[in-house]
Amino acid sequence: MVNRNTSKPREIRITFFPSGKRGWFPKGGVTILDAARTLGTDLASLCGGIGACGKCKVRITKGVEKLNPLTEQERKYLTTNEVKRNFRLACQVHPNSSIEVCIPERSRIGKLRLQTDGFEVPVKRIDPLVKKFFVELPVPDLKDPRSDEDRLIAALHEKYQLPTNIQIDFDVALDLASILREGAWKVTATVWKNKIIDIEEGDTSDRCFGFACDIGTTKLAGFLIDLSNGRVVALGSRMNPQVYLCEEVMGRITHQIMRGCDGIRELQKLVVQGINEIIVECCRKAEVNENEICEFCFVGNTAMQLCFLGIYGRYLAYAPYPPVLRRGVDVRAKKLGLKSHPRANSYFVPVIGGFVGADNVAVILATRMLESDEMSMALDIGTNTEIALGNKDRILVDSCASGPAFEGMHIKYGMRAIDGSIERVSIDPQTFKVNYRTIENKPAIGICGSALIDLPAELLKAGLIDFGGRLVAKMADETDRLRKGHNGLWEFVVAWQRETATDIDITITQKDIREIQKAKAAIRTGSSILMKRMGITENDISHLYVAGAFGNYIDPKNARTIGLYPEIQLDKIEFVGNIAGTGSRMCLISKEERDYAEHISTKVEYHELAADKDFQTEFINATFFPHKDLSKYPETVELLKKLGHFEK
């Protein structure tokens, strides 16, 4: 791929609007999507460019006549009207001549709302694995001719009871003699585990920092922490830059399979770049030097951690999906390319299985599920949803692919949570008037995950869909919002054209509702099967933790109305934000918590959903709103009866 400023034979120019970014590329050698990525242009791609999401729609404003004919995928995702207006899917076009491309508002990734906070869990004791110790050494003389090494270790032992078998990193030994003398024998030693990894003149013992990070498939959330007191001094977040290549876990694994070592390196470089940006931002905010970051702690799903470590994760794609590594990993931060102290360690929290990663270990750690007598369930809703159920005696976990629909994939006007996306919706069950709220109150451009939960719940309460999720055609006599779309299929208008920034009606279609049903059914099946295998019912659950950036914005009642989770009393449901990030902080500041995370990864039992004999039946039952077995949702049934829209 080429990006230069001057034209060469057999090169074409691609210009993007409204950004005005342009570059030269080989004739027919790249797609419009490739060119956008190369130029760092904001263009959505949920499927990684394989023509399976329809989110990379662009309008060709110059040069459309010389482009390759519409592909099969484009015929699937573009309406007749869009084709007439020269819309194409950016990933399906390989331009042979110079073109100009307009990226419409709804095809841009935009400013993603990222949830970085999680509720705080006090660790029992602040006891990081890396610490700084200030000592004053006796000056050597003829009566005390000990080596510099022995002198330092003895002083550390005397003042802080550090073991006498502690080692000095060879790189530290290189400068030890001069630093001791130039520091007038008053020095600070940085000790990681049982090794001195730095020696500095004077007392710098109050300047020891760590960095904890949640490596999400979609987002990165980082926390700069003062290791002397365990406090977060700055935090930051970014989209995981890997989303520009492909947005799903499986897409990233496929990328490695297709591109081999180059693919892994590419993914690794991107994630490191994103994390380094957060480190720089946090250090600037807290006035900390990157060299003062002496340890890192990372949690992520198994595929993300392998990518980060540069380990080939292709076998995660094949049953029984074995992870390469299960235990926690220590690796020098500089080896990974992180901005840090030259000998800082990076600790990767252990994983449970191929699709239940360190983020799930962190959730179990931070919720204290494994220490409680009471039965708890934790849903970590994301592109992949991990579910844990249990108490101190036993914890079962499983994982399901729930992300695509709630992230906006396969939903006609679905999108991520960015400015202008509709995040909350309510429908008056009598007048069918729609009230919605957009992020930052910007004119509507699409619908994000939390509203995709509100919509079926509100449609159900208004009698506009039935329990099977079908839009009720006869209700079209009651409201003009319910209508047949261009393709002859039913749809419901959420926002009229005059209210939107996209100049079109934003609707939820029958097909969209089917996609939501599949996603919510996957999550509900995950919880139903775990309850069955644990031999309990929803009445036995004392706490339901709903975690994840997405989870924090869901209306708990509507999520229950559609049957996203079992009908548990609302006061037992707790939204805990980015609790995986909390778990990573705990492992960073406490050796005890880190050891406990290792224990969790061995204690927790992974249950493979796909292999469960009840999976199919449970899944089909869970596709109903709220569930095929309505006796499991008595409160919801009562509510629907009260609203006058209960029809069994």
Ligand code: FES
């Ligand atoms: S259809 Fe083009 S990126 Fe998904």
